[in-house]
Amino acid sequence: MTDKNLRFARLLVLVNCAVPAVLLGWDAWHHQLGANPVNFAILTTGLLALIFLMLTLAVTPLRKLSGWNWIIFARRTLGLYAFFYASLHFLIFFCFDRSFSVSSTLSEMVKRQYLIYGSIGLFVMVPLAVTSTNAMIKRLGGKRWRALHRLAYVAGIAGVIHYYMQTKKDVRQPLVFMAILALLLVYRLVEYWGQRKPAQAAAMPVKPKTGA
């Protein structure tokens, strides 16, 4: 891919990821969020955060399986959007559900198990967003940076559990997210073992052939 094309692809991702937020804002402005607008906005932003988390986590496996190395360009943008929608999700809860009350927000967050998981998901994304710049990658060094950014999986797991736990009865949708996440994790584990075995084999001393 040429630089020009890559720049355009980056713009394409940047704009399209913002579309749901723009439409949500538009609908809110025009009172088109249905009977329970706050709930609708909370649910929508939460789902978007999960979707973008899954997309972010899917970039590397897809890149390795398909050989399209260039798609790595999308990972940072997708990840930052996941953080953006998760933050929006929390802010709408804080402002419109908890009416800007810090005490009621905090007490709910520690009292309700599903909110504990949600908070974990959001908090672990903070260092990831902060260290998403090229300068930070350089400062941390690739190895440490990659290790830190495995927290994205923690965010995904916590987010899906959070969604599953607050669902009243019909858990089909949270289970779909769980299945996707499980698939991504299994891929990573398979890859990890695949890399380790040849490495171990290479590290083992070669037995001298006992000739006849």
Place this chain on the structure above:
Amino acid sequence: MKTPDKISPGEVTPPSVYLNRRKFLEAGILAASAVATGLVYRQLNHPGAGKVRTAKLANLTPAATGTDGTNAPNGFHADEPATSFENITHYNNFYEFSTDKEAVASAAANFDTKGWQVSVEGLVQKPKVFGIDELLKLSPPEERIYRMRCVEGWSMVIPWAGFSLSKLLEAVQPLDTAKYVAFETLLDTSRMPGQRDNVLNWPYVEGLRLDEAMHPLTLLASGIYGNALPPQDGAPIRLVVPWKYGFKGIKSIVKIKLVAAQPRTTWNEAAPNEYGFYANVNPEVDHPRWSQATEQRIGASGRRPTLPFNGYADQVEHLYADMDLRKNF
């Protein structure tokens, strides 16, 4: 042999035109992709909306207010702004059609209630299968403006039309051995497509203690806003128990049975630690997963405190005089 024509310098696309063409193409792709993303978003995630039309109810008696023009002492008229018809008909928990509250209205739009029958049976002197018209003629419809508190933490104020369940029960004359009333919703996967999914154990069943069932507030409702009940709200006939969480208000009833022992109830069976048989609205007893102290009134902003017995304590508290309401949640 013909030599290829020489390209004259004038024929070469100048870089400015070439760049403009690229810009133009890029802008087109960008716009088209954004529109496509927007359409996908709209398709997957839209709130409920649409027109609902049902027949006007004849000779409806308006709800009487209290002498001071405020809440009626019998609880028949909550003096609060009623939730809009649009919201009452597009935010429904009715898993027989969809588990998405905003999708029930469209899923239930063509629900046919012609020839509806309600069997009233069990421990009664005069068991009877009522045709719906016959049942509705038992007593003229009265307007009742009740608060409705859902166990999920939201609430409405609904102008129902109907009559007290006690009128029907008196007509069939319960035996002394009858202690509870068991209710059942229609079971028909072709008319209620949500019943094809095993989210709940179909058919939906509910129950009340006989004294709760005989309480004047307990309503057999056949309408809202002076019109017949739309399918999404439980057509043609449903139960309304305003001091209990909304799930006690069983919809589209086909069977009412008087029994001696406490009947099983759907949500209690689905999650016994979360939903009790009594399910009285109680801000002090939280749902295991969320708080019940406050509620989101549909159509209003911010949460408001939830009232004990949903504000009907004066009328119904005596029914639970020596009961531990934490245990019997």
